[in-house]
Amino acid sequence: MNWIKTKNNSKLNLKDIPCLKIHELREEIIHENKRPVAFFGKDWGNGEVKLFIVLADDKNGELLVSSALFKKGETFYESITKDIPSFHIFEREFYEDFKIEPLHHPWLKPVRKNQKEYPFFEMEGEEVHQVAVGPIHAGVIEPGHFRFMCNGETVYHLEIMLGYQHKGVEELMVKNPSNQLAESIVGDSVIAYNTAYSQAMETLRGIKISDKAKLIRMLALEMERAAIHIGDMGAVAGDIAYAMGAAVFGVTRTLVINTMLEFCGSRFGRGLVNVGGVNFDIDEEKIQRAQQTFKKVEKDVDRMTKTMLKNASVMSRLEKTGTVSTEKALEIGLVGMAAKASGVDLDSRFDFPDELMNTLQIVRKPFKGVGDVNSRFKLRYKEIKESLSIIRKILEELKSLKDEPVLDNGYYLNQKDAFVISIVEGWRGEVVHIAMTDNTGALSRYKIKDPSFNNWYGLALAVRNNGISDFPLCNKSFNLSYSGNDL
Amino acid sequence: MLTQILNLIILLFVPFLMMGIIKKTKAFWAGKKGASVFQPIFDFVRLIKKDFVISNTTSVVFKITPIISIATAIAAALFVPLAFGKAVINIPAGIIVFAYTLGLGKFFALISAMDTGSSFEGMGASREASFTTIVEPAFFTVIASIMALTGNYTFDSLTQILDNAGNYGVLIIIFAVVALFLMILIEGSRVPVDDPATHLELTMIHEVMILDNSGSDLALIMWANSIKMFLISSLIANILLPQTLETYTFAGLYLLIMFAISVIIGTIESGMARIRMSHVFEFVFIMSSLALVVLSLVVARMFGG
Numbered sequence: 001m002n003w004i005k006t007k008n009n010s011k012l013n014l015k016d017i018p019c020l021k022i023h024e025l026r027e028e029i030i031h032e033n034k035r036p037v038a039f040f041g042k043d044w045g046n047g048e049v050k051l052f053i054v055l056a057d058d059k060n061g062e063l064l065v066s067s068a069l070f071k072k073g074e075t076f077y078e079s080i081t082k083d084i085p086s087f088h089i090f091e092r093e094f095y096e097d098f099k100i101e102p103l104h105h106p107w108l109k110p111v112r113k114n115q116k117e118y119p120f121f122e123m124e125g126e127e128v129h130q131v132a133v134g135p136i137h138a139g140v141i142e143p144g145h146f147r148f149m150c151n152g153e154t155v156y157h158l159e160i161m162l163g164y165q166h167k168g169v170e171e172l173m174v175k176n177p178s179n180q181l182a183e184s185i186v187g188d189s190v191i192a193y194n195t196a197y198s199q200a201m202e203t204l205r206g207i208k209i210s211d212k213a214k215l216i217r218m219l220a221l222e223m224e225r226a227a228i229h230i231g232d233m234g235a236v237a238g239d240i241a242y243a244m245g246a247a248v249f250g251v252t253r254t255l256v257i258n259t260m261l262e263f264c265g266s267r268f269g270r271g272l273v274n275v276g277g278v279n280f281d282i283d284e285e286k287i288q289r290a291q292q293t294f295k296k297v298e299k300d301v302d303r304m305t306k307t308m309l310k311n312a313s314v315m316s317r318l319e320k321t322g323t324v325s326t327e328k329a330l331e332i333g334l335v336g337m338a339a340k341a342s343g344v345d346l347d348s349r350f351d352f353p354d355e356l357m358n359t360l361q362i363v364r365k366p367f368k369g370v371g372d373v374n375s376r377f378k379l380r381y382k383e384i385k386e387s388l389s390i391i392r393k394i395l396e397e398l399k400s401l402k403d404e405p406v407l408d409n410g411y412y413l414n415q416k417d418a419f420v421i422s423i424v425e426g427w428r429g430e431v432v433h434i435a436m437t438d439n440t441g442a443l444s445r446y447k448i449k450d451p452s453f454n455n456w457y458g459l460a461l462a463v464r465n466n467g468i469s470d471f472p473l474c475n476k477s478f479n480l481s482y483s484g485n486d487l
Numbered sequence: 488m489l490t491q492i493l494n495l496i497i498l499l500f501v502p503f504l505m506m507g508i509i510k511k512t513k514a515f516w517a518g519k520k521g522a523s524v525f526q527p528i529f530d531f532v533r534l535i536k537k538d539f540v541i542s543n544t545t546s547v548v549f550k551i552t553p554i555i556s557i558a559t560a561i562a563a564a565l566f567v568p569l570a571f572g573k574a575v576i577n578i579p580a581g582i583i584v585f586a587y588t589l590g591l592g593k594f595f596a597l598i599s600a601m602d603t604g605s606s607f608e609g610m611g612a613s614r615e616a617s618f619t620t621i622v623e624p625a626f627f628t629v630i631a632s633i634m635a636l637t638g639n640y641t642f643d644s645l646t647q648i649l650d651n652a653g654n655y656g657v658l659i660i661i662f663a664v665v666a667l668f669l670m671i672l673i674e675g676s677r678v679p680v681d682d683p684a685t686h687l688e689l690t691m692i693h694e695v696m697i698l699d700n701s702g703s704d705l706a707l708i709m710w711a712n713s714i715k716m717f718l719i720s721s722l723i724a725n726i727l728l729p730q731t732l733e734t735y736t737f738a739g740l741y742l743l744i745m746f747a748i749s750v751i752i753g754t755i756e757s758g759m760a761r762i763r764m765s766h767v768f769e770f771v772f773i774m775s776s777l778a779l780v781v782l783s784l785v786v787a788r789m790f791g792g
Contacts, residue, residue: 131606131689138686153610153764239690240760241682247517313679313760321763468610469764472687 002028003055003064008352009203012419014436018066022051022077025068029053030083032064035333035346037423038434039090041098042445047072049098052447054421054434058351063421070100079105086333089453112163112486115145120159123149128156131468135164142482146471153467158460165486173446177201183270186450186484188228190266191220192426194273196433200422201275204435205412212404213277214356219394220260220269220278222387225427227256229380229387230301232479236377237308239473240317248304255297259290277407284402287395294395298388305381318374322462322474325371334458336429336451338478341379342371342458348425360393371462376477383427414441428452428481450484490571490734497570498561501742502713503527505720505749509677512753527713531706539702544604552599553704556711559592560718567718568642568725570738579640582630586623589715593619596708600696607688611695614764618680618692621771622673628778629666632785633659633726645722646730655788659781660726666777667723671752673771675716678756680767690764720748 002018002025020028034055044050048071055064070077079102081088091102093111102108110118122130129150135143143164149157169185182197183190195217202209230253237245257267264272264280272278282290308314324334329342339346349357350364367382369375414437422433429451438444455478462474507524514521523529541550566581566588568574574581597616600608630645636659637644637651648663649656673680676693688695697708724744728737762770 129606131610133689138688237760239685239687241678241685241756242760243513243517243684243757247519251518311758311760313762316766317760317763467764469690471689 003066005062008423009199014417014419020068022068040447061352076101076103078103081105085331112166115163118161127151144482155463155468158463162485165483169487170446174443186481189426191224191269192424192431196422196424196431198273198275200420200433200435203420204414209277210404212401213406215394216278222390226384226387227253228427229384235476239476245308252300255293259293276409281406321373321470323372324458324462332457333454335454338455338458341369341376343369348423348430373477416441452480452484494569502717506713508749509753512750513757516757534706535703537702539704545602549599549602552595553707555595556592557707559588560711560714563588569721570741572646574642577641581642603699607695614692625775625778629663629781632782636785645725649729655784659784662777662780664723666774669774671719679759679762682761
């Protein structure tokens with residue numbers, strides 16, 4: 001066996017993971033031709049490095065895991081990217097961390113370290129000019145450097161250099177894992193990150209959480225999705241100077257996050273999720289108030305979206321701006337929202353479903369996107385509607401589960417020599433956490449992959465041949481995380 | 488004399504108040520309370536008290552531009568009829584002095600933007616320059632047509648359209664007013680051409696040119712810009728009001744029209760998105776088309792049947 005098959009949130013024994021030679025593994029990957037979910041190294045002692053790879057079989061809800069060992073002195077291998085381009089960012093990261101070079105990689109540039117030596121792609125010509133933006137930006141956003149190659153107002157090429165937020169989260173996670181750290185990694189995906197971390201720890205320790213706790217987590221996750229999507233729709237409206245949209249969506253988002261504040265004391269859901277369940281129960285009075293609020297939210301979002309989509313000046317800005325075609329999306333391996341908008345239906349809520357999804361009768365509804373800003377805008381609207389319908393179901397369900405406990409705070413030990421994959425569909429896409437333990441049960445490697453890691457390159461492709469003044473609009477329609485990429 | 492002093496007071500305060508009313512209107516449509524209409528005056532006072540930072544890559548051009556901006560704006564104001572239908576310096580062909588005094592200010596704004604060496608400001612300057620080149624002939628066509636019609640080559644002619652144009656009067660007024668209104672949106676950098684509220688340097692036109700200006704320099708430039716908008720609005724008010732009105736009725740209606748223009752701009756900004764940069768030219772050409780309509784109406788009146 002060259003692969004071991006597993007599911008989301010299930011435990012593997014480290015010694016059960018096949019260990020191949022790298023050229024065999026490379027052939028296996030090309031033979032399987034599946035989507036990479038994780039591709040990372042671990043220091044194996046004595047100068048050896050072990051490369052772990054997780055592929056997703058989205059159709060069957062399975063994850064394929066394998067590994068390869070690099071002996072001391074083995075410092076290169078034939079790149080996988082030249083056959084499967086979606087590996088490009090993973091191989092760059094692996095090279096940056098362990099200095100094992102993928103030969104014939106077409107775009108072997110720094111990911112988050114060594115920006116001082118970043119080799120920018122440059123075009124030459126009398127009419128070509130460069131525009132450098134950042135790392136400090138005009139708005140209150142994270143740092144990142146953007147280099148445009150333009151001819152007049154048209155962008156030929158955009159190169160995105162990140163890494164200003166690199167803070168060594170994965171190492172911190174190994175040293176001192178905690179919910180507080182997990183939920184601070186990406187500030188707009190607090191619930192997704194904290195749930196992914198908690199699920200990984202629960203699987204590692206064999207904790208079974210109550211249905212009520214699971215429902216509250218799911219509720220919070222959908223609230224996070226709805227809140228951020230509404231906020232982003234407002235931000236898109238703001239970028240095209242449609243003041244009314246910006247104002248209405250801004251107010252509506254506040255209603256959602258203020259409901260979160262009522263549930264757990266933090267508008268962004270900090271402190272809600274914990275290993276073993278959730279920290280806060282939701283009583284009937286709060287449920288009723290939330291139901292009222294979400295009715296109003298749905299009404300407002302419906303009305304404003306319809307007004308915007310009917311406005312010709314708005315549509316002329318959104319349509320055919322920043323297009324990423326389905327082929328390109330598949331080729332570079334977009335995930336989550338950006339992939340869905342380009343017509344690639346990836347959603348780990350449905351690809352790796354929890355049994356609760358069936359109990360609540362939540363069905364997948366396809367979305368026909370063409371990959372432009374308009375598609376991403378409409379996808380957000382569709383996801384808000386879906387999230388609100390899931391929220392309605394969960395709130396109804398919670399009423400009947402009055403007395404169930406929400407937190408199991410017993411003392412459990414990590415399993416030794418284990419390998420756990422935990423995937424949560426945050427609003428941006430799949431948030432992947434992988435935890436490994438050593439022979440004492442302590443964490444020995446913690447790998448995090450944010451959807452932004454895959455999707456930043458999609459933004460670079462989206463702005464090609466667009467006006468440079470449309471870049472902020474494209475950027476806002478993706479709304480990718482700097483911190484999640486830089487870790 | 489009294490009217491001239493009143494004119495001066497109007498020139499000092501009304502440009503700020505127009506900005507304040509636009510913002511208030513936008514706040515109203517967004518369901519917000521909004522800042523006081525006097526806020527732009529407070530902002531001006533706050534900024535004028537501040538020191539400024541000057542980038543060390545700039546030359547003397549950058550330093551003198553704020554002064555030139557405000558000087559040209561106030562100088563241009565002297566040639567335009569304000570609240571009492573008479574310009575302070577009422578000379579034939581005052582339009583040329585008016586347009587090119589403002590043009591001088593704009594020229595310095597452009598080279599000052601390029602002087603900073605920033606790639607954004609160069610982009611902004613190129614955008615602003617290309618739109619201005621289309622606006623200028625359209626503006627001359629509108630005003631010169633009216634002057635030709637009335638045979639009066641001072642700005643007084645604006646109030647004499649109805650007396651000279653016969654049946655065409657109302658049409659000429661409508662088209663001229665709409666053309667000049669579009670000019671406010673373009674020259675005043677308002678939505679849908681530009682977005683004065685944005686922080687996105689890549690999408691700006693006018694704002695990006697003054698990114699490096701700060702403190703009192705910024706205050707002067709912003710003041711000059713609001714005066715420019717106010718002057719074009721004054722032209723609209725004078726076209727709309729007939730000269731036969733009694734002096735103070737004229738002034739009252741004038742102020743009412745300035746208020747209405749501000750409210751209309753605010754409403755447009757609330758209910759409309761910006762035009763894509765590559766399509767702004769099409770918008771600017773609407774003004775040129777309207778100017779040509781004014782010209783043909785005047786030709787039809789003077790030489791037609």
